[in-house]
Amino acid sequence: DGGITQSPKYLFRKEGQNVTLSCEQNLNHDAMYWYRQDPGQGLRLIYYSQIVNDFQKGDIAEGYSVSREKKESFPLTVTSAQKNPTAFYLCASSIDDRAYEQYFGPGTRLTVT
Amino acid sequence: AQKITQTQPGMFVQEKEAVTLDCTYDTSDQSYGLFWYKQPSSGEMIFLIYQGSYDEQNATEGRYSLNFQKARKSANLVISASQLGDSAMYFCAMREAYNDMRFGAGTRLTVKP
Numbered sequence: 001d002g003g004i005t006q007s008p009k010y011l012f013r014k015e016g017q018n019v020t021l022s023c024e025q026n027l028n029h030d031a032m033y034w035y036r037q038d039p040g041q042g043l044r045l046i047y048y049s050q051i052v053n054d055f056q057k058g059d060i061a062e063g064y065s066v067s068r069e070k071k072e073s074f075p076l077t078v079t080s081a082q083k084n085p086t087a088f089y090l091c092a093s094s095i096d097d098r099a100y101e102q103y104f105g106p107g108t109r110l111t112v113t
Numbered sequence: 114a115q116k117i118t119q120t121q122p123g124m125f126v127q128e129k130e131a132v133t134l135d136c137t138y139d140t141s142d143q144s145y146g147l148f149w150y151k152q153p154s155s156g157e158m159i160f161l162i163y164q165g166s167y168d169e170q171n172a173t174e175g176r177y178s179l180n181f182q183k184a185r186k187s188a189n190l191v192i193s194a195s196q197l198g199d200s201a202m203y204f205c206a207m208r209e210a211y212n213d214m215r216f217g218a219g220t221r222l223t224v225k226p
Contacts, residue, residue, distance in 0.1 A: 040218070042218045043158075043216040101146075101160065104150075104157060107157060
């Protein structure tokens with residue numbers, strides 16, 4: 001079955017710690033995306049990657065970092081510099097950056113206390 | 114500037130009836146795509162329907178149809194014969210060519226038995 005996996009579903013961290021969220025896809029998609037969703041709001045783009053070893057900042061990249069060493073994987077690190085890290089994080093992919101449709105993973109709910 | 118506007122924070126519909134979820138968008142591009150996603154309480158984003166700006170026919174996918182009025186810049190989602198499982202958040206999104214996907218704030222639909 002092709003799809004996008006994100007693990008874990010729920011993640012708890014203490015303030016001041018960096019945490020890395022996993023995103024893996026086996027759809028052979030070139031483009032991958034990270035979004036943040038806060039309660040009662042739509043999605044906001046954090047980072048996206050069009051190809052391996054390349055990525056671009058989205059609207060709210062401050063306090064986050066990413067890497068794209070493999071086509072299948074696009075991990076997101078939430079650093080201690082992120083002021084309000086508690087949120088729901090969604091990873092998505094598309095065939096390429098020109099494709100309109102994006103496919104989403106199940107999401108990771110991060111709680112920082 | 115807000116690109117996607119969903120004016121209904123919450124909607125109620127009786128089971129088996131039809132419901133329309135509103136979406137208006139703002140763009141000066143000629144080429145763009147419009148999407149609707151469903152987000153159940155589990156959190157994953159489920160793609161429902163897509164409409165291209167050059168498509169002359171309204172998109173339909175099973176019980177979902179998109180009422181596309183280009184001159185009014187509206188892309189309302191119509192769900193026919195509502196089911197209890199349709200209760201969820203619904204997001205309208207737009208992607209202009211080579212740009213990021215933008216999401217509305219969402220509408221929470223509740224289907225009453």
